[in-house]
Amino acid sequence: MFFPQFRARRIRGSEIFRRMVRETSLSVNDLIYPMFSAFGNGPRKEISSMPGIYQQSIADIVVEAREVYALGIPAVILFGIPETKDAVGSDAYSDTGIIQETIRALKKEVPGLAVITDVCMCEYTDHGHCGIIKDGDVDNDATLELLAKEALSHVQAGADMVAPSDMMDGRVAAIREILDDNGYDAIPIMSYAVKYASGYYGPFREAADSTPQFGDRRSYQMDPANRLEALREAAADIEEGADIIMVKPGLPYLDILRDLRNDYNLPLAVYNVSGEYSMIKAAALNGWIDEERVVMETMLGFKRAGADIIITYHAKDVARWLKK
Template sequence: MFFPQFRSRRIRGKEVFRRMTRETSLSVNDLIYPMFSAFGSGIQKEISSMPGIYQQSIEHIVAEAREVHELGIPAVILFGIPETKDAVGSDAWCDTGIIQETIRAIKAAVPELAVITDVCLCEYTDHGHCGVIRDGDVDNDATLELLAQEALSHARAGADMVAPSDMMDGRIGAIRSILDENGFSRIPVMSYAVKYASGYYGPFREAAESTPQFGDRRSYQMDPANRREAFREAQQDIEEGADIIMVKPGLPYLDIVRDLRNEFDLPLAVYNVSGEYSMVKAAARNGWIDEERVVLETMLGFKRAGADLIITYHAKDVARWLRK
């Protein structure tokens, strides 16, 4: 029987050779862990659709931040659940708001841990949308000023990076300008540059208590059918001063991750969103999949597609598994 000179299985036959020829690597340094900070004290409420993830008051957030740092994870990204909400989300830029106080507490307790903040209004508005409502829709330009004030308040509280997720046109430029004008030119901006109007966000809306009270977010988040539009969104944010660009969600949009990796040389992040996390958790709890194997394979998929950074609720587990 004839065989070709080259046989792929020769290299696959020993673990040492598989390690030596592995094309894609995953490191704890690639990970960013999301956290939900809730107003009050003594709060540690597990999110029913996201096993292992909690709404937590600041003292518990600080304790988990220490754990995250000890695992070697370099950064967290914060989302806030305020005491009260209003039509414009005023707690978002309040100096004593939930996120501002959480930033200070984490930086005082674990100064080496990088604190990234989500910049959006949906968690703070009583209507659940990402900006000021005019005539039944979000008013883009009226929202920009509020987002800029929110980002500035985060920087003043000690945030290491801000991450606008609202998808308003021009928000990166507005945020970059106000940071620079107020002495925060060193603070990088990670833009949710390519954020789709996705069905995978459901569990997050429970976690952040940010479900829209009317309509949906399709007038400002991207149509899942669109691929070329991603280039325009990313290019605009880069021109306005983004330091890192992001694709959200992750798994259904790996083609977009690869497209942007091929087109741009900025650091590229991907958000492994709540629905992706919850599906894996549900399947694992039913014994249908090997959770560790599936999660690590997913993380490698993000890296192989071209992502440099992965925002994921699996981050602590991944860090432990990588230590084995």
Template sequence: MFYPTFRARRIRGKEVFRRMVSETTLSATDLIYPMFSAFGTGIRKEISSMPGIYQQSIEHIVAEAQEVHELGVPAVILFGIPETKDAVGSDAYAEHGIIQETIRALKKQVPGLAVITDVCMCEYTDHGHCGIIKDGDVDNDETLELLAREALSHAEAGADMVAPSDMMDGRVMAIREILDNNGYKNIPIMSYAVKYASGYYGPFREAAESTPQFGDRRSYQMDPGNRREAIREARMDVEEGADIIMVKPGLPYLDIVRDLREEFDLPVAVYNVSGEYSMIKAAGRAGWIDEERVMMETLLSFKRAGADLILTYHAKEAARVLKRG
């Protein structure tokens, strides 16, 4: 029987060779772990739709962050659940707000861990939208002022990086200007540059208690059918001073990750969002998939598509797998 000179299975036949010629690799240093900090003490409440993920008061956040650091994951990103909410999201930019106090605790007790903060209003407003409401919709330009104040308050508390997720036009420039004008020129901005209006966010809204009380976010988040618009959105943020550009969600938008990787020479991040996490967890618990294998395959797909950084609730589990080798 005739065979071609090249046989692909020659290399695939031994594990050592497969590892040596692997085109894409995943490391714990690629990962960022999202955490939900809740006002109060003694709080560690598992999120029903996200097994293994918790709303936690600061002392528990610090303990888990130490674990994250020891596993080799270099950074966390913080989301806050404040004591009270109001129409203008006051706790988002309060000197002693939940995130500001969490940053201080982490930088004091886990100094080697990078602390990134989500900059948005939805967790802090009583209406659940990402800014100031006027005439039934978010007022873009008034919201910019509050987002800039929020980012500055995070930098003043000791954050290593800020990550605006609101999708207001001009937010990166507003944040860059206020940081630069107040002595924080070296604080990087990781922009949620391409954030789609997605059905994959459901479990997060339970975790962050940020479900909109009316309407939805389609007037400021992107249409899932749009691809060219993603390049325009990312280019705007790059021109305004973003240091890292992000795609959110991840799995349904791997083509967008690849588009950004080919178009820009900045680092590209991707958010492996709550719905993606919860589906793997649910299928794994039902015995329908090999949960660990699917988790690692999913994370590897983000790297293969071109992502440099992956925000993922799987970060601790994946780091343990990688540590095992």
């Protein structure tokens, strides 16, 4: 019988050798944990479609943030649920807004944890869209001014990084300009550079109470069929001053992650979004999959595709599993 000179199983047969030649690694330093902050002192409200994830008070956010920091996770990204909403999302850029108050509490109580903020209007507008409405659609340029104000208010409250997710044309440049003009030229921007109009966001809209009251977001988020457009979007944000570029969602767009990794040398983030989390959780709760194995395989998939940073609701579990 003929045997080939190369036999893959010679290496695969030993755990030590498998570890030595492993091409992709995952670290707790790769993780960002999303959190949802709301005013009030009532009990935490679990998001029904996202088991283990909560809308919670600032006090409870601080408690969980201590847990996150103790696990070695370097950063959280904050989303806010305001007490009141209006047509122009006033709470988004209010000095006493929910995110601004949460930032101050976190920087005081957990100073070693990096605080990143989502910069968008959808959680704060009564219509649920990501900006100012004019003639039935979001007015791009009118929205830029408010996004810039929102980002500045977050940084003034103590945010370490801002992450615009709205997908307005020119928003990175507008935010970079206002931060620089106010002496915050050292604050980095992580841009949701490639954000698709995706069905995977469904559970998040419950979590952030941000479902559009009419229409959808296809006029400003990307068509899932488009690949080359992702390169143009990333190039535009880099030119405007983005320090990190992001792909959202993650699992259906691993090809886009690889395209960006091949074309650009900036740090690359991926958002493992709510729908992806919920599908794994639902299957695990039904006993259909091994949750730890599937989650860790998913994280390695993001890393293998080229991601440096993974924003994921699984972050706390991943951090624990990595310590085994």
